[in-house]
Amino acid sequence: MATAPPRAVRGKVTLKDVALAAGVTSMTVSNVLNGRQGQVSADTHARVTAAVEQLGYRPHAMARRLREQRSMAIGMLVLDDVPEFLNDHFTSQVIAGLSNIAADHGYSLVLQGVRSSNVESAGLLAQIETDGVCAILSGTQKQRHRLVDRLTATGLPVVMIQERYDDPTVCCVTQDDRGGASEVARHLVAKGAKRLFMLLPAEEWPAMNAREQGVRAVCRKAGVDLIRVRCGDEGITDTRAALAAALDEHGLPDAILGGNDRMAVAAMMHLIEAGIRVPDQVRVTGFNGFELGQFGLPKLTTVRSPAYHIGQRAGAELLSYFQSGSFADREIVLPVEFSPGQTS
Amino acid sequence: MATAPPRAVRGKVTLKDVALAAGVTSMTVSNVLNGRQGQVSADTHARVTAAVEQLGYRPHAMARRLREQRSMAIGMLVLDDVPEFLNDHFTSQVIAGLSNIAADHGYSLVLQGVRSSNVESAGLLAQIETDGVCAILSGTQKQRHRLVDRLTATGLPVVMIQERYDDPTVCCVTQDDRGGASEVARHLVAKGAKRLFMLLPAEEWPAMNAREQGVRAVCRKAGVDLIRVRCGDEGITDTRAALAAALDEHGLPDAILGGNDRMAVAAMMHLIEAGIRVPDQVRVTGFNGFELGQFGLPKLTTVRSPAYHIGQRAGAELLSYFQSGSFADREIVLPVEFSPGQTS
DNA sequence: CTGTTAGCGCGTTCAA
DNA sequence: TTGAACGCGCTAACAG
Numbered sequence A, B: 001m002a003t004a005p006p007r008a009v010r011g012k013v014t015l016k017d018v019a020l021a022a023g024v025t026s027m028t029v030s031n032v033l034n035g036r037q038g039q040v041s042a043d044t045h046a047r048v049t050a051a052v053e054q055l056g057y058r059p060h061a062m063a064r065r066l067r068e069q070r071s072m073a074i075g076m077l078v079l080d081d082v083p084e085f086l087n088d089h090f091t092s093q094v095i096a097g098l099s100n101i102a103a104d105h106g107y108s109l110v111l112q113g114v115r116s117s118n119v120e121s122a123g124l125l126a127q128i129e130t131d132g133v134c135a136i137l138s139g140t141q142k143q144r145h146r147l148v149d150r151l152t153a154t155g156l157p158v159v160m161i162q163e164r165y166d167d168p169t170v171c172c173v174t175q176d177d178r179g180g181a182s183e184v185a186r187h188l189v190a191k192g193a194k195r196l197f198m199l200l201p202a203e204e205w206p207a208m209n210a211r212e213q214g215v216r217a218v219c220r221k222a223g224v225d226l227i228r229v230r231c232g233d234e235g236i237t238d239t240r241a242a243l244a245a246a247l248d249e250h251g252l253p254d255a256i257l258g259g260n261d262r263m264a265v266a267a268m269m270h271l272i273e274a275g276i277r278v279p280d281q282v283r284v285t286g287f288n289g290f291e292l293g294q295f296g297l298p299k300l301t302t303v304r305s306p307a308y309h310i311g312q313r314a315g316a317e318l319l320s321y322f323q324s325g326s327f328a329d330r331e332i333v334l335p336v337e338f339s340p341g342q343t344s
Numbered sequence C: 001c002t003g004t005t006a007g008c009g010c011g012t013t014c015a016a
Numbered sequence D: 001t002t003g004a005a006c007g008c009g010c011t012a013a014c015a016g
Helices: A015-022 A026-033 A042-055 A061-068 A089-104 A141-153 A177-190 A206-222 A236-250 A261-273 A307-324 B015-022 B026-033 B042-055 B061-068 B089-104 B141-153 B177-190 B206-222 B236-250 B261-273 B307-324
Strands: A073-079 A108-114 A132-137 A158-161 A170-175 A195-200 A225-230 A255-258 A283-285 A302-304 A331-334 A337-339 B073-079 B108-114 B132-137 B158-161 B170-175 B195-200 B225-230 B255-258 B283-285 B302-304 B331-334 B337-339
Touching: A015 A026, A015 A042, A026 A042, A061 B061, A073 A089, A073 A141, A089 A108, A089 A132, A089 A307, A089 B108, A108 B089, A132 A141, A132 A307, A141 A158, A158 A307, A170 A177, A170 A206, A170 A307, A177 A206, A177 A255, A177 A283, A177 A302, A177 A337, A195 A206, A195 A236, A195 A261, A206 A225, A225 A236, A236 A261, A255 A261, A261 A283, A307 A331, B015 B026, B015 B042, B026 B042, B073 B089, B073 B141, B089 B108, B089 B132, B089 B307, B132 B141, B132 B307, B141 B158, B158 B307, B170 B177, B170 B206, B170 B307, B177 B206, B177 B255, B177 B283, B177 B302, B177 B337, B195 B206, B195 B236, B195 B261, B206 B225, B225 B236, B236 B261, B255 B261, B261 B283, B307 B331
Parallel strands: A073 A108, A073 A132, A132 A158, A158 A170, A170 A331, A195 A225, A195 A255, A255 A283, B073 B108, B073 B132, B132 B158, B158 B170, B170 B331, B195 B225, B195 B255, B255 B283
Antiparallel strands: A108 B108, A302 A337, B302 B337
């Protein structure tokens, strides 16, 4: 309320302008703004900051970055063939975590969605505009590997989410899908389940494979029967159709494990509409529950993903690389949280 | 399969390097890469592109941007006090649309979440790093206006999402919340409803106000009784508590309009558990349905948001401003889609 | 058709 | 404690 509004003069204010207004050199202004050692006298300091305020000076990021030879930016690449590539809660959470960590350390986040047909023209790959890249990929293994190759070819440090890759400039951050799935399976076995369905998408996918392995290991050890049901695109329609077929062929299992919440909810809908009681006749569990599970009725037994934390960790690893030239850890597995509901 | 892998030499390759390898000047390389008028001979063109390929040259974005005096970047600012600022499907969709439009035109998207305590240190505000900014805000009106002021003070063109603001450098893109809400209300009135509850969050919020007005206008005209129920933070717990209190005080209405899907689903859960039949005894409707509605059982009557399209349009307006110095439209209202389900 | 010159805004290096 | 040159990588303008 005290001074006049520090309105930016239209058409950029440079260091030089500030220097002129303060009666010093641009170098002095730079020193003041960056809090350099060479102590500027309290007097000039005051004059400079006043001028900065009055002129509404904002440093020109491109100039500084060119000079410093660092972009002060992290790239986030999402490979997904559907244009709405932020539909996935997991992806969104990762990005939020990454973005916040970056901002906290003065880095910008450059977000880019990329379709497999698009890869060649992706700005993050075609130009030098970030100091490192974090990527989360979907699609076939071939498509994914093709992108990772393009990524590593840039020479930038790369962090892959929910994927494994063996390369010194690639860091892999995943959640403990296998462990979480095992825990779900053990929970069901402890409840006395002898025959399980596991709902899986048609497409092979590293994290999903890990979940399957976790379940399978427990089943083998416990002598429990495990039937895998391939549910096409994971959508409601495909899942219900696949489940119906499986029920026809194999009869009612003791429990159905959804490879993710979406398939689990679809299964629950199907069972309830078929007049099968959950969890009395069949238990149902999900995976990666975000808000979703809370809307299901009754509440879905699931495993909570540390997606936001994964994003944070990915960012931290990139920052560590920027400082020291190498990742603190090349393979990071974050724990998941088993969340019992009322469906199992 | 033909040539050696074009692997980037570690530690940047500049135009000069390419020029050297091709036996020309850096200027010629620049001309080739940017397809300039001054026709380079087919011969040199070939030599240059070969050198570019072989050395794995990637242009240095910062240098080009400094020279061109344009960031070739669009900023996306999300004001939200919760760190997981991408939890909201609406926001995510807007960002996806914006990001894709930007990429299609060679622009980068710089994403930044900002908390109200944080505003001063936000990179997008403190530096010149983008050519324009798109913002989506939550929180109190005071907080939101404070941010808009900071934004316009940068002198950059600004696009606000789901907000109104009167300033020639500000473009406002909203969806037709009022119209959508009216349609829902008319639908219920046509079904014979005489008494309505409308579920609203405690916090005032422009889009939510528009929905309320849309409903109110229809009710007034039709002589229908409308009772507003304030549901705190829109969460399940608050909503159920508020609804229970309202039912106690006013008895059963003919229909309950959720200000959004979340509150609607919470209401449905409450009714079903209380043994009230939906939609036989009470109809229920939502708003802004994304995937969510599909999981509810039975399917939720709601209004679909054109969020992705809003993002695209916001980007298009910024691009238009970059080209012509002004927005094509300063106030844009995108239509919503009424989506009847089985709950009303 | 190709090379030369100059400068975008900033920060490092040295000299005053 | 402060100032003057120089260059980061790139391109607009003009010269050859």
